[in-house]
Amino acid sequence: MCGIVGAVSARNIVPLLVQGLQRLEYRGYDSCGIAVHAQSLAGQPGTGLVRARSTARVAELLAQVAHDDLQGATGIAHTRWATHGAPQVHNAHPHFSHGPGAASDDATRPGRVALVHNGIIENHEALRAQLQARGYVFASQTDTEVIAHLVDSLYDGDLFAAVRAAxxxxxxxxAIAVMHRDEPHRVVGARAGSPLVLGVGAEGAEHFLASDAMALAGVTDQIVYLEEGDLVDLQLGRYWITSADGQPLAPQQRPVRTVQAHSGAAELGPYRHYMQKEIFEQPRAIADTLEGVQGIVPELFDGADTAAWRVFQEIDSVLILACGTSYYSGLTAKYWLEGIAGIPTQVEVASEYRYRTSVPNPRTLVVTISQSGETADTLAALRHAKSLGMRHTLTVCNVATSAMVRECALAYVTRAGVEIGVASTKAFTTQLAGLFLLTLALAQAKGRLPEEDEARHLQALRHLPVALQAVLALEPQVISWAEDFARKENALFLGRGLHYPIALEGALKLKEISYIHAEAYPAGELKHGPLALVTEQMPVVTVAPNDALLEKLKSNLQEVRARGGVLYVLADADTHIDGGEGLHVIRMPEHYGVLSPLLHVVPLQLLAYHTACARGTDVDKPRNLAKSVTVE
Structure with missing residues (x-):
């Protein structure tokens, strides 16, 4: 996951910027870089913006900085983890703009604008075309370089005005941090969908920006959490924050908090629990997971020594091995893989697969799913599959250095970041994003992904962070549901089609942290047994997207109402399901087609969280459970 550190000071800030990157190394990255305004330090020659970038570790970047004698009192730094292709220096941050007609990858030429960025810019292609028409030359494949050139094109003597306009x-x-050649003691930041914090230095003499307060541990404990749409202007000895429309915000609107940040754990910030924080980090986590995905190419899944395109040509089926929440992401992927890619797919609970007699197929792609990459049951199942002669292996995992990544030929490393809450949230949705990309890549390899479908799916993926933000805004309505659920001891969850696994995940979350007994069923199975449990004391949660199974699902709802059951329905806006006595409805902001599981699961996460809060359980550390199951 990408990390940002920035500073405006009167002293050489380079050691603190590098230290901040080191504190963010736990996130994983494939490149790093630093840029400083040399003129910002008294006595430095007038060389302006200079930088160092590396595809090695931060330690190697530090050695490069020392060799180049890079110094400055104003600077920005970044760690980046690309999601496809070989990491290359020209894709690393900070990105420069030298103005129209100049290549921005000139290693010796000082820059005019320097910028670092976390997130995904959905309209970068249109902006790139406009800027190219104006003479800007692009040196990378990133969407970040677009922002640097855009700020340069809008600059008229005021960096803050240019960033706001951009x-x-x-x-x-x-989340961005920007410097300009003509303003040696200024850094401007902005955030929308990705986190950014302001650090206030001793006696207000120096100020910092970071994507995580952890990066500033040991430098300052005075932190301001920027909110959606905020812009921040750091200058020597002062700062101010405005809303997106440029209106200054009073100090009480963005208070300075004392935060004891430690490099060993993420900070809660304004959240009550890590789980709540991680639920709200999902737009950023999805954006980070998809960062750099310009098109559907097999190279997204390349391993250290294996080319994905060759494997994808050889396989004729998929076997998914996973446990718990990861298993439910695999069940969702089965609908995608068979419905979009046309590839027969089997999903197995990893702890069961290795102990039964199965029929191996050497042309099967074995896909393991794990947050930590160290899940003992899944590792054992992977090794069992390989022992049966199934050598084509791929993992979707959140830890690049894990055993799962090392032992699979191919990999897609998600970028959810550290997830401290035991009940997985952002790890689940980023797994879904990675599995959907795998679906598209396999469909393309099999000649089943027309160009217009690829473009449509990519656009939907890029819009996911924005769509998730809209879903998170439903939290007050979910809290109202949670007040009812907190008084119950049992619950049913229903879904049809690819939303049945989402119902399973919703039930799991509720039981994990609230200790309410919850089960999930395909809605069509209701009358085959579970309906016997339905009373007014058994809330029934139903996922109701406007898809081909909607009318069937409405019939299932009527079965519940006819028996006095109380329904809680997550409905798309155009499903024509109206609330009333015994029927509570929350309307989703938009229908999202095959990707709607990523949106519908979020209210279910919030429901479990707020129900647990109301019951007073230990949300982040539920009884009897551990975060990473590394024993069988």
Whole structure:
């Protein structure tokens, strides 16, 4: 997951910027870089913006900085993890703009604008075309370079005004920090969908920006959490924050908090629990997971020594091995893989697969799913599959250095970041994003992904962070449901088609952290047994997207109402399901087609969280459970 550190000071800030990157190394990255304004440090020659970038570790970047004698009192730094292709220096941050007609990858030429960025810019292709028409030359494949050139094109002597104007043209999720050659003691930041914090230095003499307060541990414990749409202007000895429309915000609107940040754990910030924080980090996590995905190419899944395109040509089926929440992401992927890619798919609980007699197929792609990459049952199942002669292996995992990644030939490393809450949230949705990309890549390899479908699916993926933000805004309505659920001891969850696994995940979340007994069923199975449990004391949660199974699902709802059951329905806006006595409805902001599981699961996460809060359980550390199951 990408990390940002920035600073405006009167001293050489380079050691603190590098230290901040080191504190963010736990996130994983494939490149890093730093840029400083050399003129910002008294006595430095007038060389302006200079930088160092590396595809090695931060330690190697530090050695490069020392060799180049890079110094400055104003600077920005970044760690980046690309999602496809070989990491290359020209894709690393900070990105420069030298103005129209100049290549921005000139290693020796000082820059005019320097910028670092977390997130995804959805309309970067249109902006790139406009800027190219104006003479800007692009040196990378990133959407980040678009922002640097855009700020340069809008600059008229005021960096803050240029950044504000640029952000008004951006669609998507971003956190940025920007410097300009002509303003040696200034850094401007902005956030929309990706986190960014302000650090206030001792006696207000120096100020910092970071994507996580952890990056500033040991530097300052005075932190301001920027909110959606905020812009922040850091200058020597002062700062101010405005809303997206440029209106200054009073200090009480963005208070300075004392935060004891430690490099060993993420900070809660304004949240009550890590689980709540991680639920609200999902737009950023999805944006990070999809960062750099310009098109559907097999290279997204390349391993250290294996080319994905060759494997994809050879396989004729998929076997998914996973446990718990990861298993439910695999069940969802089965609908995609068979419905979009046309590939027969089997999903197995990893702890069961290795102990039964199965029929191996050497042309099967074995896909393991794990947050930590160290899940003992899944590792054992992977090794069992390989022992049966199934050598084509791929993992979707959140830890690049894990055993799962090392032992699979191919990998897609998600970028959910550290997830401290035991009940997985952002790890689940980022797994779904990675599995959907795998579906599209396999469909393309089999000649089943027309160009117009690829473009449509990519656009939907890029819009996910924005769509998730809209779903998170439903939290007050979910809290109202949770007040009812907190008084119950049992619950049923229903779904049809690819939303049945989402019902399973919703039930799991509720039981994990609230200790309410919950079960999930395909809605069509209701009359085959579970209906016997339905009373007014048994709330029934139903996922009701406007898809081909909607009318069938409405019939199932009537079965519940006819028996006195109380329904809680997550409905798309155009499903024509109206609330009333015994029927509570929350309307989703938009229908999202095959990707709707990523949106519908979020209210279910919030329901479990707020129900647990109301019951007073230990949300982040539920009884008897551990975060990473590394024993069988």
């Amino acid at each position: 952000t008004q043209q951006l669609r998507g999720a971003f």
